[in-house]
Amino acid sequence: MSKNTASAALVSAALLSSTAMADTTVIRSSFLHFLQDPSQVNNIFDAYQYLEDGLLVIENGHIKTLTAFDAQTAQQYSSIIDKRGKLIIPGFIDTHTHYAQTQMIAAYGEQLLTWLNSYTFPTEEQFSDIDHARKISQFFIHQLLKNGTTSALVFGTVHPQSVDALFETALAKNMRLIAGKVMMDRNAPAELLDTPESSYQDSKNLIEKWHNKGRLQYAITPRFAPTSTPAQLQLAGKLKAQYPDVYVHTHLSENKDEIAWVKSLFPEREGYFDVYDHYGLTGKKSIFAHAIHLTDKEWDSFQQTDSVIAFCPTSNLFLGSGLFDLTTADSKKVRVGLGTDVGAGTSFSPLQTLNEAYKVMQLQGQKLSPFKGLYMATLGGATSLSIDDKVGNFIPGKEADFVVLDWAATDLQQLRFSYSNGIEDKLFALIMLGDDRNIFETFVAGKSVYQRDTLNLR
Ligand code: GUN
Ligand code: ZN
Secondary structure (H helix, E strand, O other), rough: HHHHHHHHHHHHHHHHHHHOOOOOOEEEEEEEEEEOHHHHOOOHHHHEEEEEEEEEEEEEEEEEEEEEHHHHHHHHOOOEEEEEEEEEEEEEEEEEEEEHHHHHOOOOOOOOOHHHHHEEEEEEHHHHHHHHHHHHHHHHHHHHHHEEEEEEEEEOOOOOOHHHHHHHHHOOOOOOOEEEEEEEOOOOHHHHHHOOOHHHHHHHHHHHHHHHOEEEEEEEEEEHHHHOHHHHHHHHHHHHHOOOOEEEEEOOOHHHHHHHHHHHOOOOOOHHHHHHHHHHOOOOEEEEEEEEOOOHHEEEEEEHHOOOOEEEEHHHHHHHOOOOOOHHHOOOOOOOOEEOOOOOOOOOHHHHHHHHHHHHHHHHOOOOHHHHHHHHOOHHHHHHHHOOOOOOOOOOEEOOOEEEEEEEOHHHHHHHHHHOOHHHHHHHHHHHHHHHHHEEEEEEEOEEEEEEOOOOOO
């Protein structure tokens, strides 16, 4: 063998072994994903890509390519998973939820402040017990995956071990999840109170232990202004300054009595948003749930600080909190993600959550197109959480989190589907009629982690 032939043989052996070593999955199906916010483009076709017959190639848990199917390209792959007849979209991203409230979803009859005292606080007390926290963490993560949600921003409870339990469970599934321990040092039962110093130290320890471990990230999580003293908010701000890469996650302007209470507790501040702003808790990695009753000045502050809103329609209706003004958010280019807000929210399903979002817009004389809705639940959520460089669509290099949807899972959906025309109409019907029954399979980092037909669906 000549020297040249020998080295060519070596090169091709190396190529062969690197290809053989790559963990490759190839799927043929219909695909939909977003490239831009539909409310910010002149031509809707610039916002999304729909491939009726497409081929997705995943390598080592990341997107390699998404192309229209063609037989010649397909030939190079020894096996192709055939999901024709289904629709594959990026995994849903839930930008606000409370795992510890799973067991008290659908608690009757109260608005925010009495709901917290009557139902929420007694439930959260149980999370001092790590075994209980582990049990509910597993149930919660399963519910996320069963509903097609592959990433979420999650409240723990005041107990640091509640966050350990959730992160352990998410790490085992290799999920991209953001969570934090509640900071709360007043206006709650004594069993649920920390102190400014303990909340600072516990949160710091959790950041050191979990932030950027696998795909996990940490959020500094003061519950809301009424349950934190100025001293605690100040230490929360200090922590954010020490760890600028971590998130801030809290509630804002959800309920009129809550807003009046904040005014009385912080008379020296201009308003509710200003409380958080004063303590250094606003900014591009700060996510505020609800933001229903904002003043014009507060809208401007959102814009100026590049802070983010989690729109939680089922919760906002369930607690009678009010109608979120998505149109103003869009006109100001404030980032908005979709939040289920379980347990004030009444469903884990982003489809059901969009169903209610549509009605919230109708009550304000506005429309929510299925494109905008599904954008918010995928790429818009990723943008809101500043993880759009990693997930949210099928751009090559991104992590392969996605969901295989059944267009029509029930007889009613099938009838409606058979009379539908065009992609927009089909997607709208899917949002309005769909739920966890439409989630056929969920993939996290290229691996199938939930299959509807093979799991016990109790
Ligand atoms: N404001 C403060 N705490 C909570 C909570 O747990 N849920 C909701 N919806 N709002 C809150
Ligand atoms: Zn909430």
